[in-house]
Amino acid sequence: MLNAKIPAGPMEAKWADYKSHVKLVNPANKRKLEVIIVGTGLAGASAAAALAELGYKVKAFCFQDSARRAHSIAAQGGINAAKNYQNDGDSVFRLFYDTVKGGDYRAREGNVYRLAEVSASIIDQCVAQGVPFAREYGGLLSNRSFGGTQVQRTFYAAGQTGQQLLLGAYSALQRQVALGNVKLYSRHEMLDVVTVDGKARGIIARDLISGKLERHFGHAVLLCTGGYGNVFYLSTNAMGSNVTAAWKAHKRGAYFGNPCFTQIHPTCIPVSGDHQSKLTLMSESLRNDGRIWVPKKKDDNRKAVDIPEEERDYYLERRYPAFGNLVPRDVASRAAKERCDAGYGVGTSKMAVYLDYAEAIVRYGQIEASKKGLDHASEEEIIKWGKAVVAEKYGNLFDMYAKITGENPYEMPMRIYPAVHYTMGGLWVDYELMTTVPGLYALGEANFSDHGANRLGASALMQGLADGYFVIPYTVGNYLADEIHTKPIPLDHPAFVETEKAVQAQLDTLMNIKGEHSVDHFHKALGKIMWDKCGMARNEAGLKEAIVEIQALKAEFWKNVRIPGSQDEFNPELEKAGRVADFIELGELMCMDALQRRESCGGHFREESQEDGGEALRDDANFQFVAAWEYKGPSSFELHKEHLDFEIVKPTQRNYK
Amino acid sequence: MKLTLKIWRQQNTKDKGKFESYQVSDVSKDMSFLELFDVLNERLINEGKDPVAFDHDCREGICGACSMYINGRAHGPWDETTTCQLHMRAYNDGDTIVVEPWRAKAFPVIKDLTVDRSAFDRIIQAGGYISVNTGNAVDANAIPIDKFDADNAFAAAACIGCGACVAACKNSSAMLFTSAKVSQLALLPQGHPERKQRAMDMVAQMDKEGFGSCTNTGACEAECPKGISLTNIARLNREFIGAGLTSEG
Structure with a gap:
């Protein structure tokens, strides 16, 4: 039976009560306790810094050449916090409520409440570190609004909030490196968890430059390794983002929670050809002023500007008059797919819709004319002024679009299409962020816990830093307090020897296949299966087919992959091969999870479960649970359920009409 | 487009290294500069040769991993643009492009275009x-x-x-x-x-x-x-x- 270990008592007292009664480790003992942290994004870097400050001996690992390059760096929009600086009625309760509702009632209330509670401290901490958030002329912090909320609680640093927060955490981490409290291993990849008597006691890592395998002991192991969106091959994730650490942990006994919950972001730059290696997000904020449309006629090959107003279908405004272009991410994404699948898509690939700023330019231009007191401004002047306003608000995004596509978005509508962006699923963890393997923790996007079936904008940064700065420093102590008598386990312990042997065997196998196709060939094939059958819309027949196809792909991969070079050198193809091998296995589990969840919720849309009008239909009677999967062997997984109780936020059907 | 690439190849830090030339055809103007390298590497792997090692990760201009010295300019010809955001419409059919790693004593070459x-x-x-x-x-x-x-x-x-x-x-x-x-x-x-x-x-x-x-x-x-x-x-x-x-x- 899965026990999330949520403290008893009223919601608002749980975390305070937990902190007051949690076991402590005295400073002399902390110096003897070693903690391994894998990944140096927001969750990993903040955890490494915070634990080292407390006095633990920390070893931090990242596959990038520097801890500063973890993919948290690419987050654009902002970070939520219940500061109520705007006096607009925000509170811990409202942030908690919005997050549970935004997650379509598939998140755990206790965790989400704690997240909302610590959110304000995150902003304080980051400002103290010198994170240059946007400010008003009065010198105080500026806020903006984001999707799914009615208050302004998002703090930001231009369109580079993730970069600034990560560099703050990275600086704190580097300070601890200088003080000798953290040993940093960059260009190292974790390839397995070592368990002794059922507890996590270390990892096997590969030095990516020399290719050598290394054994590292830790009294506890923290996985802060991000999400697995690259299972789809194309996503907004970095090229190196992968599931390997989490997947290896899964195979060593950590349950995987809600693997099928993925977020498809509606506004990304579409695929331009077979060479496409990744997709680029255009901030959600663009939907504030842009209008989304497709031609009313199928296969209309005219230029956008040549299609008259009455021949355009503003399908979001048509289907959702109340919310229009501002419906949540999952709804907007599905609607775009529906139009393109029906043959109304635009651009050479026909897999895109228009995001049009022409009307906004005129509207802003007229406001400027009115400000200038000019009643008879010419159309040209109005457009000129309007473009200037749009450039001020969205200039960096428009420039990025122009660089990538070679088109001028001020003159013609942008082409956009949904793309995989975030994974809500991840390793199952309890209230203390511990997985089902004692001593093994998962933080940030790598765990499943706080976003339910759909994450709200500006909440990922909040969760990563909450876990690292403010949750794990307390909860890991509760475990380590009982480990003060555990001496470092010698690296020649049979568990280390055996685990390293298994890792070595997989590397040998991969190198010896010497097949015909590159790793990317298999990754692209996997991505196509996942996108077509476990993407924005899923159905029973498709998912069953996908499982069969993935199993065949797996067999083919292990027979026919080609990896150049050798293992005792810097070999990026070998790194990719290991990651894709794990993605293939994960892909199968995602399809199984999507198959068992015969309801639609958040980003998970089962075609069998929809209302008459095509809207998603949740099934609380049968699916109000977290699906936690246990690894039982190749292609064999057992489902465990953690029932979700909603004491405070009562589930209702979302309606945007 | 058809392009000639002259790329710095260096097996490891100790190796002396040298330029090698490669012809790449069917280059689309919509490709990013790193996608050109993906295409070349895919071909090299299929030919049983060693692909070109280069640092890259986010491919949206923010992680700072990519680092190519292109025709004598860091990150190539476009101003305020990382290599990953440089697109092939910057080039014309028949162009020759010379690609080197960052060169500095404090940045030793690890392999090819990857430096420490x-x-x-x-x-x-x-x-x-x-x-x-x-x-x-x-x-x-x-x-x-x-x-x-x-x-x-x-x-x-x-x-x-x-x-x-x-x-x-x-x-x-x-x-x-x-x-x-x-x-x-x-x-x-x-x-x-x-x-x-x-x-x-x-x-x-x-x-x-x-x-x-x-x-x-x-x-x-x-x-x-x-x-x-x-x-x-x-x-x-x-x-x-x-x-x-x-x-x-």
Whole structure:
């Protein structure tokens, strides 16, 4: 039976009560306790810094050449916090409520409440570190609004909030490196968890430059390794983002929670050809002023500007008059797919819709004319002024679009299409962020816990830093307090020897296949299966087919992959091969999870479960649970359920009409 | 398009290295520069040859991993653009493109176009932070900060640590990188208590790593993909000299 270990008592007292009664480790003992942290994004870097400050001996690992390059760096929009600086009625309760509702009632209330509670401290901490958030002329912090909320609680640093927060955490981490409290291993990849008597006691890592395998002991192991969106091959994730650490942990006994919950972001730059290696997000904020449309006629090959107003279908405004272009991410994404699948898509690939700023330019231009007191401004002047306003608000995004596509978005509508962006699923963890393997923790996007079936904008940064700065420093102590008598386990312990042997065997196998196709060939094939059958819309027949196809792909991969070079050198193809091998296995589990969840919720849309009008239909009677999967062997997984109780936020059907 | 690529190939740090030429056909104008390398590598793998090693990760211009020296310019011909955001419409059919790694004593080549930039991390370790432990911070709005200073601090903090400034500099100086961090923290009140020590220690580490001296040529600013201003170097000089004149001992 899965026990999330949520403290008893009223919601608002749980975390305070937990902190007051949690076991402590005295400073002399902390110096003897070693903690391994894998990944140096927001969750990993903040955890490494915070634990080292407390006095633990920390070893931090990242596959990038520097801890500063973890993919948290690419987050654009902002970070939520219940500061109520705007006096607009925000509170811990409202942030908690919005997050549970935004997650379509598939998140755990206790965790989400704690997240909302610590959110304000995150902003304080980051400002103290010198994170240059946007400010008003009065010198105080500026806020903006984001999707799914009615208050302004998002703090930001231009369109580079993730970069600034990560560099703050990275600086704190580097300070601890200088003080000798953290040993940093960059260009190292974790390839397995070592368990002794059922507890996590270390990892096997590969030095990516020399290719050598290394054994590292830790009294506890923290996985802060991000999400697995690259299972789809194309996503907004970095090229190196992968599931390997989490997947290896899964195979060593950590349950995987809600693997099928993925977020498809509606506004990304579409695929331009077979060479496409990744997709680029255009901030959600663009939907504030842009209008989304497709031609009313199928296969209309005219230029956008040549299609008259009455021949355009503003399908979001048509289907959702109340919310229009501002419906949540999952709804907007599905609607775009529906139009393109029906043959109304635009651009050479026909897999895109228009995001049009022409009307906004005129509207802003007229406001400027009115400000200038000019009643008879010419159309040209109005457009000129309007473009200037749009450039001020969205200039960096428009420039990025122009660089990538070679088109001028001020003159013609942008082409956009949904793309995989975030994974809500991840390793199952309890209230203390511990997985089902004692001593093994998962933080940030790598765990499943706080976003339910759909994450709200500006909440990922909040969760990563909450876990690292403010949750794990307390909860890991509760475990380590009982480990003060555990001496470092010698690296020649049979568990280390055996685990390293298994890792070595997989590397040998991969190198010896010497097949015909590159790793990317298999990754692209996997991505196509996942996108077509476990993407924005899923159905029973498709998912069953996908499982069969993935199993065949797996067999083919292990027979026919080609990896150049050798293992005792810097070999990026070998790194990719290991990651894709794990993605293939994960892909199968995602399809199984999507198959068992015969309801639609958040980003998970089962075609069998929809209302008459095509809207998603949740099934609380049968699916109000977290699906936690246990690894039982190749292609064999057992489902465990953690029932979700909603004491405070009562589930209702979302309606945007 | 059909292009000729002359790429620096070097097996490892000890290897001498040399240029190799490759013809690539069917290059689409919509490809990014790194996607051109994907296509080439896919072909090399299918031919049983060793693919070209190069650093890259986010491919949206923010992680700072990509680092190619293209036809004599760090990150290629487009201003304020990382290699990953450079697209092939910058080139014409029949062009020859020479691609090298960052070249600097402090950035040893690991393989082909991949270099070791860990010296940057060590410069940050020398003082590129504010010494505040987690959990004791005052309210974020307790100290109002002049918007002008905050904006300048942000502009300096936008550095992605790619190393283009070093690659572009004839002296392989890391002054733009170091000054960006010193400036960010010197402009903010939170950074004031440690500003003297920070400037001295970070400059000392920079010298220790083997980066050259700054002669204010400005190549770093011209090639920086994030538009980090040379003004930051002036600020660092002021911080450094001020620290030297006013510190005890």
